[in-house]
Amino acid sequence: xxxxxxxxxxxxLLAVIGLGASLTTVPATAEETRTPQVKWGxxxxxxxxxxxxxxxHCATVPVPLDYARPEGEQIDLTVSRLAATDPDKRxxxxxxxxxxxxxxxxxxxxxxxxxxxxSSVTDRYDLIGxxxxxxxxxxxxxxxxxxxxPYYSNIPPYAVDDAAVTAQAKVAEQAAKQxxxxxxxxxxxxITTANTARDLDRIRAALGEEKTSYLGYSYGTALGAAYASMxxxxxxRIVLDSSIGDTHLDRDGMRRYALGMEQTxxxxxxxxxxxxxxxxLGRTPGRVRASYLAIAGRLDKAPVAGIDGNLFRLLxxxxxxxxxxxxxxxxxxxxxxxxxxxAARGLLADPEGTADGALLPTDNALTVFLAVTCxxxxxxxxxxxxxxxxxxxxxxxxxxxxxxxxxxxxxFWPYAPAEPPVEVDAEEGPRNVLLLQNRRDAPTPHLGGRxxxxxxxxxxxxxxxxxxxxxxxxxxxxxxxSNTTTRYxxxxxxxxxxxxxxxx
Numbered sequence: 129x130x131x132x133x134x135x136x137x138x139x140x141l142l143a144v145i146g147l148g149a150s151l152t153t154v155p156a157t158a159e160e161t162r163t164p165q166v167k168w169g170x171x172x173x174x175x176x177x178x179x180x181x182x183x184x185h186c187a188t189v190p191v192p193l194d195y196a197r198p199e200g201e202q203i204d205l206t207v208s209r210l211a212a213t214d215p216d217k218r219x220x221x222x223x224x225x226x227x228x229x230x231x232x233x234x235x236x237x238x239x240x241x242x243x244x245x246x247s248s249v250t251d252r253y254d255l256i257g258x259x260x261x262x263x264x265x266x267x268x269x270x271x272x273x274x275x276x277x278p279y280y281s282n283i284p285p286y287a288v289d290d291a292a293v294t295a296q297a298k299v300a301e302q303a304a305k306q307x308x309x310x311x312x313x314x315x316x317x318x319i320t321t322a323n324t325a326r327d328l329d330r331i332r333a334a335l336g337e338e339k340t341s342y343l344g345y346s347y348g349t350a351l352g353a354a355y356a357s358m359x360x361x362x363x364x365r366i367v368l369d370s371s372i373g374d375t376h377l378d379r380d381g382m383r384r385y386a387l388g389m390e391q392t393x394x395x396x397x398x399x400x401x402x403x404x405x406x407x408x409l410g411r412t413p414g415r416v417r418a419s420y421l422a423i424a425g426r427l428d429k430a431p432v433a434g435i436d437g438n439l440f441r442l443l444x445x446x447x448x449x450x451x452x453x454x455x456x457x458x459x460x461x462x463x464x465x466x467x468x469x470x471a472a473r474g475l476l477a478d479p480e481g482t483a484d485g486a487l488l489p490t491d492n493a494l495t496v497f498l499a500v501t502c503x504x505x506x507x508x509x510x511x512x513x514x515x516x517x518x519x520x521x522x523x524x525x526x527x528x529x530x531x532x533x534x535x536x537x538x539x540f541w542p543y544a545p546a547e548p549p550v551e552v553d554a555e556e557g558p559r560n561v562l563l564l565q566n567r568r569d570a571p572t573p574h575l576g577g578r579x580x581x582x583x584x585x586x587x588x589x590x591x592x593x594x595x596x597x598x599x600x601x602x603x604x605x606x607x608x609x610s611n612t613t614t615r616y617x618x619x620x621x622x623x624x625x626x627x628x629x630x631x632x
Contacts, residue, residue, distance in 0.1 A: 165189075165334045171208055171234065172265055179238035184208045184257070186234065189334045191261070191327045193318050203315070206265035207258040207331055210237040214251035220364060221337050222253035222617070223328060225260070227346030227370075229321075229377075229500040230282075230493035232264045233257040243602045248618045253341065260351075261327055262319040262496045269315055269499060271307035273491040279303035282497045283385065283445075284534030285438040287518045288428055297511045297535045304540035307498060317543040319499035321376055322550050325354040329362060339364040341617065345599055346572055347500075350375045353561075353580060354550040356587075360557025365617055369564040369600050373576035374583070375550040376504035381576075383517065385445070385532040386525035388573035392448045393417065393527060395568055395596040399451075400458050407458040409465070420444065420527065423464050432464055433472035440464065441528055448570040449598040498537055505549050507538035514539070554585035561588035562616050562623075564600040564609055571598055581626070589623045594631040606632055 170176070171186035187209070190202040212218040224236045237255035259266040273279060278299045287293045307316060328351075332340040341364040344352040349368035354375040356363045372381050397413035410416040428437035435443070447457035463471045508514065514535040521529025561584050565577030574592060581590040593600055593609045600606065601613045608629035615621045 165336070166207070168209060172206075175208065175234045178235040179208075182210065182238035182241055184210055184235070184238060189331050191330045193315060195323060195326050203261060203267035204265075205258060205261060205267075205327055205331065206234065207256055208234045208237065210241070210250070210255040210257075212250065212252055212254050213247070217251045218254070219252040220254070220339060220341060221256050221332070221335060222249070222341045222343055222365075223256045223258070223331070225258075225342075225344040225348030225351055227344070227348045228263075228493065228497060229260070229324075229347045229351075230263060230496035231347075232259050234259055234264070240602050245602050246614050246618075248614060252618060254335075256331070256335070256340075258331065260324050262315070262499060263492065267315070268492050269319060269495050270310055270491055271303070271495040271498065272310040273303075273306070273494050277303075279306075279494070279537070281442065282494065283382075283442065284531055284536055286424075286441050286528070286531040287522075287534045288437070288530070290515050290519075293511065293515045293518050293534060297514070297539070300535050300537045301540040303498070304502075304537040304542060307495065307537070308542040316495075316499050317503060317546065319496060320503045320546075321351055321354050321500060322358070322504075322547060324351055324500075325358050325550065328355050329359050332362060338362070341365040341367075343367045343369065343601070343617075345369045345603070347372060347377065349563075349572075349576075349580065350377065353552055353584075356557060356561055356584075357550055357553040360553060363557065363560060365620065366561045367564065367601065367613060367617065368561060368580065369603075370569060370572040370598055371563060371565060371576040371580045372572055373579035375552060377501045378505045379507055379517075379538075382536070383521060383529070383532050384573055384575060385571050386521055386527065386529035387575065388568075388570040389445055389448065389528040390525050391573055392568045392570045392596055393420070393444075395451070396448060396454055396457065399454050400461075403458065407462045409458060409461055419461065419465060423461060426467075427464065432467055433469045435464065435472065438531065441531060445528055445570055448596075451597055498541075501536075502538040502541035503543060503545055505545060507536070507541070509539050511535060511539070552580070552583035554583060554587055557587055559587050559589075559622060562613065563588055563590040564593065564613065565590065566593045566595045566597055566600055566604065568596040569598050590626045591623070591629060592627070593629045595629075608632075 166187040168185040168187050171184050188204045188206055192198045193201040193203050224233055226233045226236050234257045236257045262269040284296055339362050342352045349371040352366055352368045356366050394413055397416035400409045400416045401413050404411045409419045424437045424440055427440050447453040460475055517533035518530045521533040563577050563581055565574050567574045577590055581588050591609050593606045595606050600609050606629050
């Protein structure tokens with residue numbers, strides 16, 4: 129089995145961010161008319177299929193490729209709409225973002241409805257999904273990554289030693305060069321969080337709305353924080369779920385993935401320990417953790433069915449996103465602990481078997497992730513910096529630190545950031561940012577929520593949930609957090625202070 133196929137069965141990471149100095153003051157949106165300027169029609173076939181039975185409508189909105197030249201080249205953004213079901217109660221639009229960067233959001237409204245989004249929300253808002261700039265149907269960008277490319281994941285491979293960091297640096301440098309070589313139209317450098325926030329405001333204006341509400345998950349919290357900071361007067365009710373901690377993903381943010389895994393694996397370990405007679409992974413959480421380290425070390429030396437230690441660690445990380453994935457993760461650990469290659473091939477051959485059938489990120493998703501994260505902020509260029517970080521995090525976060533501290537293509541990115549990262553504005557704007565954060569979340573640990581809460585100051589309130597997994601509102605199971613968020617979206621009732629929601 130090919131290495132690519134193996135990881136393709138493991139997970140798709142969600143998680144998992146040039147304008148000149150003259151644009152440090154954001155240009156006003158040109159279209160300030162209240163008259164809608166979009167023509168709704170049929171969505172692309174795969175969106176129709178993904179959203180079924182919910183019926184969505186789609187449209188395109190042109191935006192400048194380069195906001196420093198607003199009358200220059202235009203690119204198309206594809207947006208979707210699930211119209212409010214009660215016109216008499218309609219408040220406005222609620223823009224949605226699933227994270228990434230690099231995730232398509234055209235069918236996100238249908239997913240949330242299928243997961244139980246309250247009708248009190250769908251009564252009041254047109255749910256607006258989209259492929260943000262560079263993604264999918266929105267003038268996509270490509271680095272030309274193929275199924276046999278050595279660069280295949282947004283998270284670097286686990287580095288067992290210094291030589292592994294050196295080897296990854298060569299892969300990362302080649303990936304960055306490949307992106308530059310394929311950027312014939314010069315669009316790649318304009319894929320940034322700040323420009324995407326400007327796009328949101330163009331979409332708002334094109335829909336004829338004075339303001340927009342927003343619900344973003346994972347990296348979508350960075351985009352929402354950027355929008356609420358750049359356009360505070362046009363932001364209505366903002367919900368940021370599972371924050372990465374800022375308006376961009378930098379090296380420190382990537383390294384926090386390892387912190388999140390250290391904090392989240394114990395939940396799986398407790399679950400597996402209670403089921404030792406079924407899976408044989410250990411009768412105590414400590415012994416389950418020891419099984420993880422033993423399996424990873426063994427696979428570092430002798431892969432099984434195309435799974436080496438790096439892919440095993442990445443697979444485990446991805447399965448910690450949702451507790452519903454624990455049984456499959458335990459089954460996979462058991463198979464690898466026994467070294468049964470035939471059984472392992474059988475598990476990996478089932479596309480519905482791991483990470484809910486999620487596929488490996490495509491070339492387009494990988495490209496957008498790189499463009500946003502590398503364009504948003506400067507990354508260290510010295511490989512020794514990464515060697516040192518890997519050594520530190522291998523000790524500090526033994527489960528995954530030597531992966532998330534490893535070198536990425538951003539170290540060799542051909543474009544320098546054209547403007548500073550968006551700064552969170554705690555002074556200008558209403559108190560309208562509601563932050564939701566599970567206390568144990570592999571890609572976005574609770575620390576990210578606390579960081580963003582501090583940055584927003586009195587503009588925000590933080591709801592901390594005693595739960596495990598990635599995603600709180602609708603995607604989670606906590607009634608306290610769900611009720612508080614629904615009240616805010618429907619009635620505008622912001623908590624008077626930060627809240628802690630107990631486990632259920």
